[in-house]
Amino acid sequence: MKQQAIRIHDRYDELNRRERGRVRTRTEFVLGFMGDVGGLATLVIAEEGAREHPGGRPALEHELADCLWSVLIPTHRYNVDLERVFHRTMTELDKRIDTRLSQGDTPGT
Template sequence: MDLNEITRRAMRVHGLYDELNLAKHGRTWSRHDFILGFVGDIGDLAKLTQAADGVRPARPGPGLGHELADCLWSVVVLAELYGIDLEAEYDTTMRQLEESITGELEQGATP
């Protein structure tokens, strides 16, 4: 599955949530509501990674893979809602990081 397909599917699910929220609550989520939901998902992800590392007890329900996919969905939707070309930004950011890290390694980075 490529990023375009992931984005199409993410936005289709986002549209379904809009329909559900409109039917149940009379309104859809704003971008601000959506980011707050994402923060909650990140909290769930943190708890699941702690459980996977034995720091806290495991809880019943969706696992780490589910929560990672949920967070990816949120990132993809947020990029669309804010008009960000995620593929281009990812490429640029990774290139910058590779160059920066490689430069430090070549200079013999010390702690």
Template structure:
């Protein structure tokens, strides 16, 4: 998944450079992620019946994937081993939840 996210990011960077004369910074990618999280929040409200729409399940899946892509892209930008960090964090949470 990380390789695919990286490939898509590289293609976006090319489009951005052609359109804006430069690719987005990590800060701009983070701002885009915040927008995606806001969209995700609205879809979660939809699942709770507050903001219903016909394509809710598809839109929710799409937005979750968008958010995951942003996290993976930011991890790549900052040289974070996301798989390792996830494993370590889950191990830590397991210890806390086990009372160790």
């Protein structure tokens, strides 16, 4: 997935150079990601039946793919080993959850 994402990113750079004379900065790219997340939130709300949205399930799937692309590209541009840091972060979260669960405290006791 990452290689395909990078290929599409490089093609967008080529297109933006041709049409605008420059490529999007990393900051502009992340701001675009924020817009994608907003679009995803709208589609999730629609999927849950709380509002109408044209496009239905295919639009939700498309936006999820856009969001994934928008995560893969900054990992490339900032030279982050996403697989390594994902596993490290999930291990840290797992330990925190284990600690809290082992405390045996339940709300209201």
